[in-house]
Amino acid sequence: MIDRGEKKGQFLGAVSVSYGLIALIIVVLFASGLFTQMMESINLKGYPDIYAFVAILFLGTFAILFARGEPVAVMAIGTIASFFVLTVGQEPLVRYLTLAAVLFSIGMYGMVVSRNAVRVLMSIELMLNAVNLNLVAFARYIDPIHLRGQVFAVFILTVAAAEAAVGLAIVLAIYRNTATVDMERFKLLKW
Amino acid sequence: MFDWVEQLFRGIWQSIVGLYEIRRGLGTVAMHALRPPTTEVYPDIVPPLPAHFRGRLALTVNPETGEHLCISCRQCERVCPDKCIEITAHKSPETNKLELIDFKIDHGLCMFCGLCTEVCPTYCIINTNDFEMADYTRESLVYDLKKLTLTQEESAYYFDRKENPLPKPKPAKAAPAAQGAAPAAAGKAATAEKPAPAGAGQTAQTKAATEGESAKEAETKSPDAQVAPEAPPKLSNDEGKSDEAKPENESGEGPRQG
Amino acid sequence: MIANAAEIRKFTILSWGWLTIIFGLVWAVSWLVGVAIPLLLANVQADWARLVTEICQVLTPLVAVMVFIPINAMFMVLAERRALALFTVRKGPNRVGPDGFLQTLADALKLLFKEDITPRGADAFMFTLAPIIFFAPSIFGALPLLAAVTNNHNLFQVVNLPTGIFYVLAVSSVPVVGIVMGGWASNNKYSLVGALRSAAQAISYEIPLVLSIITVCLMAGTLDVVKIAEMQKGGLLNWNILGGGALSGLNKYFQALAAGQADAHQMLSQYYPDWGSVIATVVLIACTVLLVGIYLTGACAEINRIPFDLPEAESELVSGYNTEYSGIKFAIFFLAEFTNLFIVSTIATVMFLGGGDCPLPDWLNPLTNPAVTQPVGKFFSFFTDRIHLIDPSTFFPAIWVIIKVYALVFFAILVRGTLPRFRIDQLMAFGWKRLVPLSLIIFVLVTFAKGAVRLHV
């Protein structure tokens, strides 16, 4: 096991090094004119809200890093604020897709980070629901006659149900054998 | 090989039988709705209690003359398993007989076994049919002589109801001794002679408060409604509690006088 | 002959008195909001007046349900206590008001003023949220049924959803979340066990319940409760409980016979051309009768009523999931339980018992005879035409609905008085091994039999 204090030092070092590297890369890119080309190629010039979002994202990251007391509150406020910035005045479809993207990202983050197996399952459900939201929004705004998005959402519902059932059964079986649902201990190939 | 077929049909048959039984049960319960309720509406209609119901303990007086029946033999005190009876008596120097001063029963301790009533030679201590004795303090459950002693009518009622032999009047010489022992009661000769009005007078205040309820009951209700004879002692208890200090000395000796 | 006539009479008077109060009040409130205010504002030529009118019309069903639920629950509690007293040869509550008429009002007041306790170690937020989650679905679930039982009256057309019965079923599956939440948040083992039992039970019995309802929807070909109720019009033979409309040909035949039509027999052979259709009709009748049984069983389990009240079994768990609740939160739990009973009965009425339909067919029913209806209509013309207080097309159906629903409620009370509680493993075995396969078999049978006979001709 890693010592906590040592880990913290490692962590801060890694953060500063990575941020330095990112800053260096950005500077180099700007200098070589590549960055402006990239920006033009993905057509971001007309969207000032994205810059605001990036600012909020980084601010949020630093807030989490330095105000480690309540990272969830900071994260929630940051996410909601950036969500507002990104969606106000947009097309309804874009708003829904953005919300779905937010939920999907949250679900993915949780899936990677969580150590409790049940929580991982919950995160997967969250991601599936975000996809569902996408599909229904498409059905509403692009294909309101045939509602193909809703049909696929029905399929996703069934898949989600099956996933939940089997996943929970597996978690239950593992728990019976090892008396834990910690994902870190599931690395074993046999027990 | 075809066990499962048999099981299937047996299951179906069992289900049908079960459904029939459930229907029968429902029918039985539904038919019960046609029977009159067995509920006793207690405070409105007091249920008829048996003659040997063991309720609150009380002391009787001679229903004809009004004299107290207790001879202070202390048999009840001795036999009481809970030791809840406490008799205070002293030997009168004149008559050389035991004389009752106070008689205390702690009803909070009493378990209503009725042993004291069985040993009593004069049928003085009895179990009445009164069971509404709830009170706010433990102290008020300790009944003294005044609270315990019944009036003449009540005594007559219980003698009649429990089919106890009526007591013979005591020898005449006991009376002057009693009067001598209670000089303060000289002015109450009238009450000694006519206890019924005395009892009425005792409860007069409470009667006024309760709008003559007990009086009405006493008049109207037949012997199967036992509230009538029980109401006066209960009410007088309340009265005695409310102004305990004042009338204690005056009327407390009333029963002893008899 | 009936030795208990006095008590039964008291019970009847009490019931009808309460019912009159309940439905009179609901009628009055919905009339006030949905008709009177718009009538008053009809002459005002302003945008705000029209807006207020429309808002009123939107809010009418909600207001009606909100007024209805608490009073109805009060009545049902009282009726249950009195009826159980009848069945167990007792007297029941008879102190507050004449013959206990106001007993539950006093109880409700007491519960409202009682101290609201949150146990130590409880999750206070969830502890508070649980009764709300338990109660809210009963309001929303009642809304589409309102359109069905009032014959899609103008006032309540807003809540007529295309997915009516599916909506009701989906919404009524939510309360189990409230139960689990409350049971967990109470920080009490009994509550937790009750909540877990409730979750297991609700999930198990939801399947036969939904399957039975879906079978009816399959026969009717729609999810719309109003349409399902309308299809069953025309007497007992058209109701879903008797073959889901397979007997409506017979109904037509009887009508033709009564009218003295010559081609009546031909008509019959047109509706039932071959033996296959007759067999299918018989199969359908058997299936639907069983479906009603399955539905009532599943519903009983779903709303945690005896004999399926394991979540609050007093003898094992103190009071199950609501052990720690007191005051108004407990009152809300209580309210929701009885409202759920009412909603379940209403669903059964609409889906199986023909909604607001008179059991007599139209040609036998004097109430639909124009010779009766026209003079009555003239007599009430002021109320009907000018101020829209009474709608004759809704009035009699409403009374039939009330009779049917409360008959089912009374039946539930009778069941409560009769049957003992299940054991948890018996409950699970009964649900999964008996009811689910039975309802699946019925579903398949109905699918095949439906093709061989014309339903709701």
Place this chain on the structure above:
Amino acid sequence: MEHLDLLRAWIPGRLDDFLFYLLAVMAIPMALGVLFDRTIIRSGFLLIGVFGSICGLFLVLQAQFLALAQLMIYAVGITLVVVIALMLTNPKLEKEAQPGTAHQQLGSFLVAGALFFTIYCALRSESWPLSSEAVSPDVQTIGMALTTTYALPFEFASVLLLAALVGAIMLAKAERAISDKEEPSKEAGEQNQPATLFERDTTVSSTRR
């Protein structure tokens, strides 16, 4: 429904906007809470909240059938999740069930942020072929699509569900047989699934506090 025209006219997009933001602002913190709440059961209830608000969004999107299906399946399904989480909850585990190490956290956060950024850039730069038709509120459209055009996927989905059902039962039951073999005296007779659940539950809830 005709008399609602004025309301519709008066709130053309506003009600939808308002409801969208209301539900989104409910959904996002609850989704974060699902990840970060220390009590796994509470995060389960929060997940129900997220699904509830997504159900509301479906209603705003006029997908009534899907919203109700979502409510029905998830209200029950997630309650199951919560119940199982309850049974697996262990106070010791609760404390160590923090999100992973700081490296993981930072890396995942950056990846998730980058993912979101990519998706957002993609969907902003796309020009969507929006249709102005009204959605048919009827369930029949979906039903017809499921039984005609998508009949094969529908059957596959049902087979998948069946397989999942059987698999879940087998997974949950296999352990049962072993434990019966190990300690046959403990529970003879036909105690079935719920009995085990409750046996688990009592042990867990006694250690819960």
